[in-house]
Amino acid sequence: MLNAETKRRIDNARDILVGKVPDPKTQVEQITFAMIYKFMDDMDQISVKLGGKASFFNNGYEGFAWSKLMDKKLSGSQRLDLYVRALEGMANNPHIPQLFRDVFKGAFLPYRDSETLNLFLKEMNGFTYDHSEDLGDAYEYLLSIFATQGKAGQFRTPRHIIDFIVDCVDPDMHDSVLDPACGTAGFLISAYKHITEKHRDDPLTPDQKQRLTENFVGYDISPDMVRLSLVNMYLHQFPNPTIHEYDALTTEDRWDETFDVILANPPFMTPKGGIRPHKRFAVRANRSEVLFVDYIAEHLNVGGRAGVIVPEGIIFQSSNAYKALRKMLVEENYLYAVVSLPAGVFNPYSGVKTSILLLDKDLARRAERVLFVRVEQDGFDLGAQRREIEQNDLPEALAAVKAFQADLAMEPENSARAWAVEKARLGEDGDYNLSGERYRQVVLVSQKWPMVKLKECCKFIRGVTYSKKNEVEEKGNIILRANNIDITKNSLDLSDLKMIDKSIKLGDDLLLKENDIFICSASGSKEHIGKVAFINEDLPYYFGGFMAVIRCNEKVNPKYVFELLKSPIFRTHLNHSILAVNIRNLKSSMVYDFSIPFPPLEVQQEIVDEIEGYQKVIDGARQVVENYKPVIPIDPDWPLVKLGEVCETTSGGTPLRSITEYYEGGTIPWLRSGEVNRGYIEESELFITEMGLNNSSAKIFPINTVLVAMYGATAGQVGLLKFESSTNQAICGILPNDQYIPEFLYYFLLSKTEYFVEISGGGAQPNISQRIIKELLIPKPNISDQEKIVEALESERSVIELNKTLIERFETKIAARIQSVWGAG
Structure with missing residues (x-):
């Protein structure tokens, strides 16, 4: 167990580094190097005391041992020189494990201040470890205070949430286990500890533990995360951890690998520049959270099970990809339970609202219902500090999940915490909405009122x-x-x-x-x-x-x-x-x-007042969304150029409708003008085949193509393509050259929407020609100015997206309140 002294030393080490090394990730790297460095020397010292030999620092590497580094006879500059040489040469030491050599590959000291280094090494020298498990606990704490890159939609999963999911999924010693977005390997380590704890009364033998560690696999797209997770697993009794630097969404190299258990908290946001997913996903999408859930479902073995954290978009948003994913999870018997977590679980990194999807291919096949569980308190307050509190719904939530697993026909004991809903009801309107509050305790006979x-x-x-x-x-x-x-x-x-x-x-x-x-x-x-x-x-x-x-x-x-x-x-x-x-x-x-x-009239009025309060929030958010238009302050010193002189423009085409081979089984996204909807375009409703593409004027536009609808009711609407797609002839694709950032051009044209509508002529068939688009005068600020403008407008766009989420969330609140009128009231 992590003790207070170890925790204090890690905090002190970070405080010493922060003046010279402000980046949290680099702080973690520097502490990681020092922890492993000292740990290896500690193991050598123990071996020598027991009559053995040093294994890590020998045969010419004795002079780099940590104990030599801390020799009081060294001056500050000598110690700095020795540490720099040791750090940069550690990857070449043939006596340390290959995993550690990989960790030290490219290692360097990002500052040259001997006073800072002396203070840092003195603090790190206070660590004492008899076993790698102790170092693993310390390292786990170090990672827990390290916020990964929120801009990529990645947030460290709180340990108690990880443990809750692992307890729900219940991996065992013969299960193969995967985390396809493993970060620092928290899920994998928790699963390993869960299995060893299950066998506490009949402990696993060393051979069984060895075989068990070989069942765990992690993927991550970031080499930094791969390095951190390898160290974390090694220090938690994994002698040869299997972590691959791998992008599960765009490459197919490991597509055929399947697992008994998958645990994950995948990235919530689509990276800037979009995703180019391969064609083997069941759900056609470009949102990373949709693709990851699809990936997890499709890579479970027969009888496989999974627990995955998802943002609220997966639960209730109405775009095609979200609905298709929910339909697949329900109708193809993957999903058996949804656990709603309170907003704030990921504070201070993000206030995003999340839920947990629990999948089990065997159990879901036998179940006619899906269990919904609501967690309001997770044992910590929902502020930035996440202080521990007494209220904790997770044990009761776990009990509800376990009871449902044991008896699929059982009605949950606490209907305010958990309730089960018929699968047929989830799909009644084709939306497969997984907001459990919509279905809670709804019967057509009120339990309270006539x-x-x-x-x-x-x-x-x-x-x-x-x-x-x-x-x-x-x-x-x-x-x-x-x-x-x-x-x-x-x-x-x-x-x-x-x-x-x-x-x-x-x-x-x-x-x-x-x-x-x-x-x-x-x-x-x-x-x-x-x-x-x-x-x-x-x-x-x-x-x-x-x-x-x-x-x-x-x-x-x-x-x-x-x-x-x-x-x-x-x-x-x-x-x-x-x-x-x-x-x-x-x-x-x-x-x-x-x-x-x-109910009595006064109660009816109370219900109306509550709903109208929600509706005011919705109306206000709609005003923001519907009336927002980006404004770009034009500097009179910027030159004006014709769009056609700095950008290539072209349109698409429509394969003949009468030839079914052009459409049936198509995998190439194909957009119509109605889908150019003043925003980032991240999915398509229709698809064409390779034959359809080759036998028409349709063409594939790359990511970050700016699209303008030219004909019909949506003439003048502007969108920015966030995935490779073809289009019909009613869309003009604009491909900026290297003098323009695509987002800047998109926002400028978006600010001209009213102008486009005005010149389209109105009438039954509004029309904007490519000539008009090419003749449009656009400003030409330098790239630096464009970046600043885009950064400001992106911040505004995030507010618009939040308002859209707010609308959907409060519409769900209204639906839940009305549903409750038929329930407990």
């Missing part, structure tokens, strides 16, 4: 029917139709109004009134039918025959009913009730027969 049918508190009023010939251009009555409901926001959209002849008699009850719930009652679109909007004031608008209003009486709060009708439960009720194939009709009986929990 159930009341809407016919007892509401009136359903259909709109007026009319024909096309009744429409007029002026002096008519305004009629609202299905497209006057914004189905994404459940609000009125009055941008396209129609009028009908006043000769058609309309009663006052067909005017929209304050507190009406406006609803689409008939549509050929499954998305429109049953969609609602709340009317906040009397309006001079009538509603058409495919529309209706639900008008509440004094027994119920109209906004409460509105929130219930927005919920997935009402949607499920309609999907079960509406049978028509083409035009879906909402019969009054479908509304009237829908039962809702009926």
Whole structure:
């Protein structure tokens, strides 16, 4: 166990170095070199005392032993010279293990201050080790205070979270174990300790331990992390640790290696410059977290199991790649449990909200449900210091997981902490949302309040029917139709109004009134039918025959009913009730027969107030997202050049639709203009084959191509391509030369979106030609100025992305609150 004295010495050593070596990674390297250096000499000294010989520093290397280095007769400059020569020559010492020679390869002292070195070596000389396990504990502490590079989406996983995941997955002595993004090898070491602890009553023999260590494998893309993990494993009883410098996402060299257990906290962010994933993934994606989870699932042996930490995007975001991954995990029987962790677990490195996916190919195949577990406290506060506290939900969460593993039909004891959901229900809307709160304790009979049918508190009023010939251009009555409901926001959209002849008699009850719930009652679109909007004031608008209003009486709060009708439960009720194939009709009986929990009016108001508070956050975040436009301050001294003079521009093409071989089984991403959506483009909905590419004018654009939509409703939209992709002919691809940073060009063109829209001509088919794009005058600041501008705008973009996440998170809160009305209330 790590003692307080060892911890204090490591802290002191870092404090001594920080003035000369500010980079935390270099501090860790320097302490690593000194710890191993002294450890080898300690082992030599013990061997000599026992009557043996020095094994590490002998046959010409005696003069470099640590004890020689600390000789008090040496002056400061002599000690500095000896240490520099020892450090730089250690990799050539044939008497030390190959692993240590690799660690010291390229080692050097990054400063030449003898006073700092003397203080540092004196502190390190205070370390005493009888066994490498002691050094391993000290090294583990050193790594625990080292924050890896957050910009790459990598964060050190807290030890107690690692141990929790390992306990859930429960590796054993015959399992092969992989961490495909191993960092400092924390998961692998925890798994090894877990197995040896399991066999404490019947300890493993030395041969069994040797075979056990051969079952552990780690990959990491960073050579620095590989070096750290090799040292960490060696110091934790792994004589020949297997850690490969390997990029699992872009290379296929180790694709055929499979494992019984996989444990990981993979990078959360796609690196700048994008990813070029190979073609063997089941899910087509360019987000690193999606690809890593796909990789883990696909590399489990029959009956294999895994535990992986994922960001919230995996859990609920609606882009195609996220949905496809969730569908694969559920439908192909990988996922059996989701453990939600509190935001702040990774403080102080990141406040990102995370969850744990637990996979088991055998258990998930037998299970008809997925277990959801909520952890609110992990034994530490969620501030930057992460101080230990009494509240810790992890033991209870582990118990829930173990109980579910033992009995898949069992209902969790604490339904506020854990609950199981039918797989069929997860896939009802095709979204496979894994936000457990959406499904918590939801039954169609309230556990607390009576159930009341809407016919007892509401009136359903259909709109007026009319024909096309009744429409007029002026002096008519305004009629609202299905497209006057914004189905994404459940609000009125009055941008396209129609009028009908006043000769058609309309009663006052067909005017929209304050507190009406406006609803689409008939549509050929499954998305429109049953969609609602709340009317906040009397309006001079009538509603058409495919529309209706639900008008509440004094027994119920109209906004409460509105929130219930927005919920997935009402949607499920309609999907079960509406049978028509083409035009879906909402019969009054479908509304009237829908039962809702009926709390007292004051409780209804409390629920409404809570939801409206969440909605205000959503609306505010939407304002930020929808109204943001980058502004680049133009220096009048910058020269202006035509875009076509400094960039190559070209468009794509569309393979013939009639030839199925151009599309079926395609692996080449293919974008349409509607997917150029003012942002970093990281996925494609459609794919074409190599044959389709070669037999059309489609071409593959490289990463960081700037795209401009030229035709259609999205004309003028700008995107930055973050993966290799082909496009159709309605997209102009702009390839900057070395005088421009792609991000700078993207942001500048993004600031010109309104100009593009204006010159596109509007009408049924807006059009921007390549000639117009080539003629556009763009500023030409130097690269340094471009970098500064991009850095500032990237910071703004991160705020926009956070607001998008905020929208999704608070929409989930609203859904969970409405769901709870049917649950515990």
